Amino acid sequence: MKTLADLKQIREKAQEDMKLRGANTRIKIVVGMGTSGIAMGAREVMKTFLEEISGRNLTDVLVTQTGEKGLSSMEPVVDVIEENKPKVTYGNMTPEKVKKVVVEHIVNGNIVSEFVVATGN
Amino acid sequence: MQDISLHLLDIIENSVRADARKIKIRVINDQAINKLRLIIEDDGRGMDEETLRMAQDPFYTSKEQREIKVGLGIPLFKQNAELSEGSFSIKSEPGFGTVITADFALDNIDRMPLGNLKDTLLGSIVGHPEVDFSVKLISRQKGREQSFHFDAAAIKEELGGIPLTYPDVIEYIDHSLLEGIQNTNMEDV
Numbered sequence: 001m002k003t004l005a006d007l008k009q010i011r012e013k014a015q016e017d018m019k020l021r022g023a024n025t026r027i028k029i030v031v032g033m034g035t036s037g038i039a040m041g042a043r044e045v046m047k048t049f050l051e052e053i054s055g056r057n058l059t060d061v062l063v064t065q066t067g068e069k070g071l072s073s074m075e076p077v078v079d080v081i082e083e084n085k086p087k088v089t090y091g092n093m094t095p096e097k098v099k100k101v102v103v104e105h106i107v108n109g110n111i112v113s114e115f116v117v118a119t120g121n
Numbered sequence: 122m123q124d125i126s127l128h129l130l131d132i133i134e135n136s137v138r139a140d141a142r143k144i145k146i147r148v149i150n151d152q153a154i155n156k157l158r159l160i161i162e163d164d165g166r167g168m169d170e171e172t173l174r175m176a177q178d179p180f181y182t183s184k185e186q187r188e189i190k191v192g193l194g195i196p197l198f199k200q201n202a203e204l205s206e207g208s209f210s211i212k213s214e215p216g217f218g219t220v221i222t223a224d225f226a227l228d229n230i231d232r233m234p235l236g237n238l239k240d241t242l243l244g245s246i247v248g249h250p251e252v253d254f255s256v257k258l259i260s261r262q263k264g265r266e267q268s269f270h271f272d273a274a275a276i277k278e279e280l281g282g283i284p285l286t287y288p289d290v291i292e293y294i295d296h297s298l299l300e301g302i303q304n305t306n307m308e309d310v
Contacts, residue, residue, distance in 0.1 A: 002297040007279040010290060014283040023282075031248065033134050035194040038127050043237070046244040054291040062286050065248035067138045 017059060026060040027106055032077040033065040041094065042076035048095040049078075052102040061106060074117050080105060091117030122197060124236025125159065125225070131194040132161050132221055133245045137252060139165030141218065145255045148238065150227070150310055152262035157207075157225040157235065157310060168213040177211060198223060205232035227310070235310040239298045246273050246294060247285045253277070256298075260305040269301030 031037075031046045042065075049063050074091030080101070081087050088111055090101060097115055104110045122128050129146070136144050141163035149158040168176060179196040198221075199209040206226035213219040225232045238258075246254050253274040260267045276285075276294070283290060302308055 002293060002300060004275070004279050006293060007276060007290075010287070010293060011280050011283050013289065014287050015281075025284075031244075033130065033244075033248070035131050035134075035192050038131050038134075039122055043127065043130055043240055043244055046248060047240045050243065050247060050286075050291050050295075053286060054288040054295075057288045059287060062284060063248060064250070065134070065244055067134045 014059075021059065024060060025062045026082065027062070028079075028081040029061065029063045029106075030079040030081065031063065031065045032067075032075060032079075034067050034072075034075070036072045037075040037077065040075040044095050045076045045078065045093045045098055048098040049102070052099060052106075056102070056107065058102075058106065077117070086120045088116060089118040090115045122201070122233075124234050125157075125201075125223075126236035126238045126241040128194070128198040128201065128223075129159060129161065129238070130241045130245065132198065133241075133249075135194065136161070136163035136165050136219065137249055139163065139167070139219065141165035141252060143253045143255070145257075146242075147257045147259065148235075148307065149259045150235075150261070150305070150307060151259075152227065153264075155227045157227050157232070159223045160220065162218065162220045164218040167215045167218050169215050173211065173213050195221075201233055205229040207232070235307060238307055239295070239302055242271070242298050243291075243295055246271075247291060250277070250285045256301075258301055258305040258307055260307065262306070267305050269305050271297060271301060 029049055031042055031049065033042050033046070046065055053061055053063065076093045078090045078093050079087055080090065093115070101112050101115065104112050122131070133144060143164045145162040147160040151158070176195050177199060179193055195211065202209040202223040202225055206229045207224040210222045211219065242256060255273070256271040258269040280290065
């Protein structure tokens with residue numbers, strides 16, 4: 001059984017971690033979760049990001065989900081936002097594409113241009 | 122939408138867009154009365170009668186009314202509940218919030234499966250750290266009741282400032298939900 005005591009351990013570990021590496025969020029990922037996005041597989045896209053973050057132990061990435069983004073024909077849609085860089089929007093995302101974006105863009109810093117549907121704000 | 126959990130996700134996003142800070146979700150699998158019931162209650166801004174009526178009717182929405190457009194999500198959810206000998210109700214009060222109750226007859230051949238409840242909840246809880254989710258799963262069969270309660274507020278308090286997207290926290294929430302879903306027999310509903 002998962003208990004609140006397990007959380008205390010996680011908190012202590014995370015606090016140590018943050019002392020060493022700082023508490024900064026380097027990248028923010030926003031998954032579009034409007035009705036059409038959900039129908040096109042956005043839940044699985046969100047799940048894959050969470051699995052990758054957890055599996056690769058990425059402590060400086062934040063993932064959130066949001067309602068309609070107005071790009072219905074390209075759902076599921078994902079924004080990758082880094083400080084001082086133009087926003088990158090990926091479209092027609094699948095769990096496989098998410099894995100590629102995590103390795104190439106989130107970890108190694110190279111935009112996966114073939115999946116990009118918009119850039120800037 | 123292929124399953125009930127996807128409708129649930131859609132309703133959660135409506136609540137978030139209505140600025141809800143607390144979202145209560147109950148899923149009740151009651152074999153004794155052959156009913157699968159979902160109740161989603163939020164403290165968002167709520168809707169007046171006119172908006173509520175439009176929210177349930179696909180023909181009342183249009184691009185000109187975009188600011189009050191709720192979309193097809195609610196009409197589709199309602200239709201899917203009613204198609205399986207179920208029912209759907211939505212009550213709302215401006216300034217107080219909205220409650221949706223959807224019932225499905227468990228043994229109806231047209232009923233959609235409950236689907237991947239875990240991923241719907243995990244994504245919503247982690248993806249909306251500003252919202253306190255309270256999830257209760259209840260299963261009643263052969264005179265036995267089993268329940269599971271997940272309280273995001275308690276978890277956030279225990280975590281202090283550690284974000285919900287911290288890798289170990291994602292894993293913790295994922296495992297808690299999985300255990301709860303298994304213990305209440307919600308995997309293959």
